[in-house]
Amino acid sequence: MGDYILETQNLVFEYPDGTKALDDVSIKIKKGHKVAVLGSNGAGKSTLFLNFNGIFRPKQGVVRFKGEVVRYNHRSLCALRQKVGVVFQDPETQLFSSSVFQEVSFGPMNLNLHKDEVIRRVNKALVQTGVEELKGRPTHFLSHGQKKRVSISDILAMEPEVIIFDEPTDCLDPKHTLQIFELFEQLNQEGTTIIFSTHDVDLAYAWADEIIVMQNGRVIGCGNPIEVFSDNVLLEQTELLTPMVMDIFSELKLSGFLDENNEIPRSKDKLLEIIRNKRKSN
Ligand SMILES: Nc1ncnc2c1ncn2[C@@H]1O[C@H](COP(=O)(O)OP(=O)(O)O)[C@@H](O)[C@H]1O
Ligand SMILES: [Mg+2]
Structure with missing residues (x-):
């Protein structure tokens, strides 16, 4: 398998209306790394993330998890989604259960875990994102930021090896942004590979081990933060701020x-x- 936990090779993805959202994307993500994906709106970040855990199926190319090519039958996809979790940018599209507890327990319950283990995981995930006091509340009435934190708990309770956060700090206040990044750091220290997209270049620069820059469905730059932000041609091309x-x-x-x-x-x-x-x- 080598060092790479997730890879894409010459990935092409098209939406049903013919929009080519990914064009020949080849990426290698090292196990245990913290990877930031940068790029303006419409660059293809969310589409890439949904290809990473098999929610979308590429038109061409392959996705590999631990060196194995991802297959699109029900069994393989369930196994993949247990290992690679995606927290959606918009919690409204992710949350569907009536109460917070039901919401976060849904995933672990489907893993056929013992009831005590489900409860342990749910409680841990709710504490990690600071929403344990909302446990009995209907998800429907939560604020957007609270929904965001519940949607992160959803994925944490699955205990995946890779967690992908699509614009995790979108709609969080500075206090909760800091808390969430402290949590990411802790998860990463425990061995979880973290991939996230953001428009916050200061955050990506300070925290990521590696940065991938996308534009128009293509990867146009990657490297460690200092390499990426010292590349003036790349910065000019993407209008990224330093x-x-x-x-x-x-x-x-x-x-x-x-x-x-x-x-x-x-x-x-x-x-x-x-x-x-x-x-x-x-
Ligand atoms: N459901 C969809 N149907 C058609 N085109 C879409 C759909 N979702 C996204 N796109 C298009 O795919 C491209 C990549 O979008 P997206 O992955 O959401 O970018 P990003 O997350 O970087 O903002 C954009 O051109 C966007 O308009
Ligand atoms: Mg997006």
């Missing part, structure tokens, strides 16, 4: 305050540390 930490760091180097020896920081805290150390040494 992360603020990188901008300020370059400006401080240009102005002569910092020299070439400093490693490019990935977070605001790291940048502040470099500036403070420099001031102390002056």
